[in-house]
Amino acid sequence: MARSGDTEVEFTPRFFEEVLRQPKVERLTDEIAAAALAKMQADAPRDTEAYVEGLHIEHHDSRYRRTTRVVGSDEKTLLIESKTGTMARGLKAAKR
Numbered sequence: 132m133a134r135s136g137d138t139e140v141e142f143t144p145r146f147f148e149e150v151l152r153q154p155k156v157e158r159l160t161d162e163i164a165a166a167a168l169a170k171m172q173a174d175a176p177r178d179t180e181a182y183v184e185g186l187h188i189e190h191h192d193s194r195y196r197r198t199t200r201v202v203g204s205d206e207k208t209l210l211i212e213s214k215t216g217t218m219a220r221g222l223k224a225a226k227r
Contacts, residue, residue: 144195147195147196148194148195148196151195151196151197152195152196152197156196157197157199160197160198160199161188161199163199163225163226164188164199164200164201164225165188166224166225167201167221167222167224167225168186168187168188168201168221170220170221170224170225171186171201171217171218171220171221172186174217174220174221175211175215175217176211176215176217181205181207182203182205182207182208182211184205185203185204185205185208186201186202186203186208186218187201187202187203187204188200188201188202189202201218201221201222203218
């Protein structure tokens with residue numbers, strides 16, 4: 132049986148790039164983001180609807196993968212989030 136320090140692992144970045152860019156992985160992250168977005172929009176406070184309409188999904192390409200983000204573009208998003216935690220709760224609910 133190997134003891135601590137007896138095993139050496141070398142990660143190949145190209146392997147992770149290939150795996151993390153697979154359509155199935157991207158589809159999975161998109162589905163989770165869509166579920167989070169739906170939860171956020173359902174729970175969002177509605178005053179002028181600008182906050183709810185400003186919530187959307189964005190994709191960003193990084194070196195090894197495409198990331199999916201749920202963001203808010205309304206100018207009051209940060210203020211509303213700090214008081215209500217709508218986006219944080221939406222993300223927690225989506226990852227369950």
